[in-house]
Amino acid sequence: MTNEIKSVNGTGIPLMLDDIDTDRIIPARYLRCVTFDGLGDYAFEDDRQQDPRHPFNQSEFRGASVLVAGRNFGCGSSREHAPQSLMRWGIKAVIAESFAEIFFGNCCSLGVAAVTASRDDLDRLAAAVEAAPPLNIVVCLESLTATAGDLSLSVEMPSSAREALVSGEWDYLGQLLSASCAIREHITTVPYLNAFSA
Amino acid sequence: MSDRRNLFNKVWNLHDVRTLPNDQTQLFIGLHLIHEVTSPQAFEILRDRNLKVAYPNQTVATVDHIVPTSDQSRPFQDGLAEKMMSAIERNCDEFGVKLLNLKDGRQGIVHVVGPEQGLTQPGMTIVCGDSHTSTHGAFGAIAIGIGTSNVAQVLATQTMFLSRPKVRRVVVNGNLAPGVYAKDVILYIIQKLGVQGGVGYAYEYAGTTFDAMSMEERMTVCNMSIEGGARCGYINPDEKTVEYLRGRPSVPTGDEFERAAAWWLTLASGDDAEFDDQVVYNAADIEPTVTWGITPAQSVGVSQPLPNVADCDAGEQTLIKEALDFMGLAEGEPVKGTPIDVAFIGSCTNSRMSDLREAARIVEGHKVADSVKAIVVPGSQLVRQQAMQEGLHEVFETAGFEWREAGCSMCLAMNPDKLQGREVCASSSNRNFKGRQGSPTGRTLLMSPAMVAAAAIEGRVADIREFAGATV
Ligand code: SF4
Numbered sequence: 001m002t003n004e005i006k007s008v009n010g011t012g013i014p015l016m017l018d019d020i021d022t023d024r025i026i027p028a029r030y031l032r033c034v035t036f037d038g039l040g041d042y043a044f045e046d047d048r049q050q051d052p053r054h055p056f057n058q059s060e061f062r063g064a065s066v067l068v069a070g071r072n073f074g075c076g077s078s079r080e081h082a083p084q085s086l087m088r089w090g091i092k093a094v095i096a097e098s099f100a101e102i103f104f105g106n107c108c109s110l111g112v113a114a115v116t117a118s119r120d121d122l123d124r125l126a127a128a129v130e131a132a133p134p135l136n137i138v139v140c141l142e143s144l145t146a147t148a149g150d151l152s153l154s155v156e157m158p159s160s161a162r163e164a165l166v167s168g169e170w171d172y173l174g175q176l177l178s179a180s181c182a183i184r185e186h187i188t189t190v191p192y193l194n195a196f197s198a
Numbered sequence: 199m200s201d202r203r204n205l206f207n208k209v210w211n212l213h214d215v216r217t218l219p220n221d222q223t224q225l226f227i228g229l230h231l232i233h234e235v236t237s238p239q240a241f242e243i244l245r246d247r248n249l250k251v252a253y254p255n256q257t258v259a260t261v262d263h264i265v266p267t268s269d270q271s272r273p274f275q276d277g278l279a280e281k282m283m284s285a286i287e288r289n290c291d292e293f294g295v296k297l298l299n300l301k302d303g304r305q306g307i308v309h310v311v312g313p314e315q316g317l318t319q320p321g322m323t324i325v326c327g328d329s330h331t332s333t334h335g336a337f338g339a340i341a342i343g344i345g346t347s348n349v350a351q352v353l354a355t356q357t358m359f360l361s362r363p364k365v366r367r368v369v370v371n372g373n374l375a376p377g378v379y380a381k382d383v384i385l386y387i388i389q390k391l392g393v394q395g396g397v398g399y400a401y402e403y404a405g406t407t408f409d410a411m412s413m414e415e416r417m418t419v420c421n422m423s424i425e426g427g428a429r430c431g432y433i434n435p436d437e438k439t440v441e442y443l444r445g446r447p448s449v450p451t452g453d454e455f456e457r458a459a460a461w462w463l464t465l466a467s468g469d470d471a472e473f474d475d476q477v478v479y480n481a482a483d484i485e486p487t488v489t490w491g492i493t494p495a496q497s498v499g500v501s502q503p504l505p506n507v508a509d510c511d512a513g514e515q516t517l518i519k520e521a522l523d524f525m526g527l528a529e530g531e532p533v534k535g536t537p538i539d540v541a542f543i544g545s546c547t548n549s550r551m552s553d554l555r556e557a558a559r560i561v562e563g564h565k566v567a568d569s570v571k572a573i574v575v576p577g578s579q580l581v582r583q584q585a586m587q588e589g590l591h592e593v594f595e596t597a598g599f600e601w602r603e604a605g606c607s608m609c610l611a612m613n614p615d616k617l618q619g620r621e622v623c624a625s626s627s628n629r630n631f632k633g634r635q636g637s638p639t640g641r642t643l644l645m646s647p648a649m650v651a652a653a654a655i656e657g658r659v660a661d662i663r664e665f666a667g668a669t670v
Contacts, residue, residue: 018517019393019493023631027638028610032264032278034238034285046638072394075427075493076631077610078329079236080345101397101429102329102343109347119513160220160361172347173247176355179215179224180252183357186215186226187253192319193228195450196457 074103306578316446611636
C-alpha cells in the first residue's frame with residue numbers, strides 16, 4: 001500500500017474569509033456522533049443556510065478538491081470533525097494564508113495537504129477560480145507550487161509535514177509505536193512517575 | 199552556571215523520547231484527559247488496529263460536553279447524546295480507563311476536574327482532545343489541545359509528535375483596578391496580540407499581576423491562550439501552586455509531596471531565562487472588557503465605543519464589517535447598554551468557586567431583568583456541592599437565575615441549553631464564534647462572570663464599576 005501524496009490535482013473552491021473557526025466548518029450539533037461518517041454533508045452547514053451564495057452551495061464548485069482560504073483558517077476548537085468534514089466533502093488540499101495550529105496538525109494526521117501562500121497570490125487564485133469554474137489546480141508538494149491555468153504560485157509547508165506526505169509516512173501512529181522500547185525506558189526518567197526520586 | 203532555559207524548554211526536554219531528523223519530537227505525555235466527544239473515534243482506531251491503551255493509569259476520562267444540565271436521567275432524551283455516553287462508558291470499561299461519570303460525584307468539565315483532583319501538576323505534559331487544555335498550564339505544565347487522531351496515538355503509545363514552539367513571555371505588571379478580573383486581562387492580551395498572534399508560540403504569563411492571582415484566576419488566563427492562537431500558555435509554579443495542590447486526591451502525601459513541591463519550584467523560569475519574544479503590558483490600562491464581534495479579539499473596554507470601520511486597517515475591514523453585520527451592532531456606538539436576552543455563567547473559563555462567589559455577591563439583593571433568561575452552570579459536581587454548602591444557589595435562585603448541574607452547557611450548546619434565533623447572550627465562556635451557543639444566528643458577548651451578573655440584572659451590558667449596590 002502506498003500513501004504517498006506528492007501532489008493534489010483537482011478543481012478549486014474559493015473562500016477568502018479570515019479567521020474561519022472550526023465551529024463554522026462543522027457546527028457542534030454534528031459532533032453528536034461516534035464515527036466521522038457522513039460529516040461531509042454538513043461542512044459549513046450554518047454559513048450555507050444563511051448565505052445562499054456560499055461557495056459550498058454553488059453547483060459549479062461541486063466536486064472541488066482544493067480549497068482556497070484566508071488567514072488563520074481552522075482556528076478555535078480542536079475538533080478533528082472539521083478537517084474530517086472537509087475531507088469527506090471532497091477537499092484534499094487547502095491553500096490558505098495561514099492555519100491555526102491544531103487544525104494544521106489534524107490535517108497532517110488525515111493526509112490533507114495544508115499549504116500556505118501569500119495573500120496577493122491567494123487573492124489572484126481565488127479570483128481566477130471564481131471567474132471560470134471549474135478551474136483545475138495542481139498543488140505540487142515536491143516543487144511547492146500551485147498552478148491553475150497560466151497562474152503559478154509558490155506555496156509553503158513545514159518540511160516535516162511535507163516530507164511525511166511526500167514519502168507516504170503520515171501514519172504517525174505506526175512510527176510512534178516503533179519506539180515503544182524507548183518510551184518504556186524514558187518513563188524511568190520522569191520524576192512524577194518515579195515518586196519524585198528519579 | 200544557572201539554567202537559562204525557561205520552564206517550557208525544561209519540561210519539554212524532560213519528555214523528549216526522541217527527535218526525528220525532521221525536527222519533530224516524539225514527546226512523552228504524562229497525563230491524558232479524555233471526554234465523550236473527541237474520543238469514540240480514537241477508540242475505534244485502536245480496535246481497528248488491534249491495539250491496547252499502552253499506559254491506562256496515565257489517562258482519566260470524564261463527561262462534560264453533551265451532558266444535560268437539568269434532567270440527567272438515563273437514557274438521555276437526546277438519543278445521539280445517549281449513544282456517546284454509552285460509547286465512552288463501554289470504551290473506558292473495555293480499555294481499563296478510569297471514568298469520572300455522572301454518578302461518581304467528581305464529574306465535571308474536564309479542565310475543571312483535572313486541577314480539582316490534583317491530576318494536573320507542574321512539570322507534566324498534558325493533552326486532551328480539546329483546545330482549552332491550555333487551562334492546565336496555570337500549574338506550570340505543558341498542556342495542549344489535540345485532535346482525535348492524536349488521541350488515538352496517545353492512547354496507544356503515550357506519546358505524540360510535536361514541533362517545539364517558540365516561547366513568548368507575556369508580562370503584565372501592576373494591580374488590577376476594582377471590577378477588573380483575570381478574564382479581562384486575557385481578553386485584553388488577545389485584543390492586543392490578535393487571534394493568531396500566538397500561532398507557533400507557547401505563552402509564558404509573567405509579572406506581578408499574575409503573581410498576585412489565585413490559581414483559579416491563573417486558570418482563567420491560561421484557558422484562553424488558544425483564543426490568541428497559542429496552543430499552550432503557562433504560569434511558573436510558586437508557593438500558591440504548591441498550596442493549591444497539597445492534599446488533593448491524586449497528589450502524593452508526606453515526604454513524597456515535599457520532594458514533589460521542591461522539584462516543582464525548580465522548574466520555574468529563572469530571572470535570566472531566555473525567551474524568543476517578550477511583550478509587556480500595564481495592569482492599570484485594563485478595564486472591564488466585552489467582546490462585540492465574532493472572534494475573541496474583537497473586544498473593547500466597556501467604556502469604549504465600537505470601532506469605526508474606516509479607522510481600521512484595510513486588511514481587517516472585511517472581517518469587522520462581517521462581525522458588525524452579524525451582531526447587528528453599529529460602528530462607533532458604545533458597547534455599554536447593548537440589550538441582552540440570556541446570561542450564562544459557566545464554562546471551563548469561569549465556572550469555579552471564585553467565579554460563582556463573585557457573581558453571587560453582585561446579584562445578591564437584585565432581580566434578573568424580566569426580559570432575561572439567566573443560568574448558572576457550575577464547572578464540576580464538587581464546585582456545585584461546595585457552592586450549595588455556601589448557599590450560593592439560593593442567592594442565584596432568589597435573584598431569578600436557574601441553578602444547573604455541572605457541564606459545558608451553553609458554552610458550546612451540544613446539550614439542550616441553546617440560544618434561540620438571534621438572541622444575545624452575555625456569557626462568561628470563551629468563544630463568541632458565529633453559532634457557537636447553539637443558534638446559527640445567536641450572538642455572544644464575552645465578559646467576566648461579575649459583568650454577566652450585572653448584565654443579567656440590568657438587562658443590558660453594564661459597567662460593573664458603576665453597578666448599583668455592588669462594591670467592587
Ligand atoms: S466549557 Fe466550553 S470551552 Fe470548555 S471544554 Fe466545555 S465546551 Fe470546551
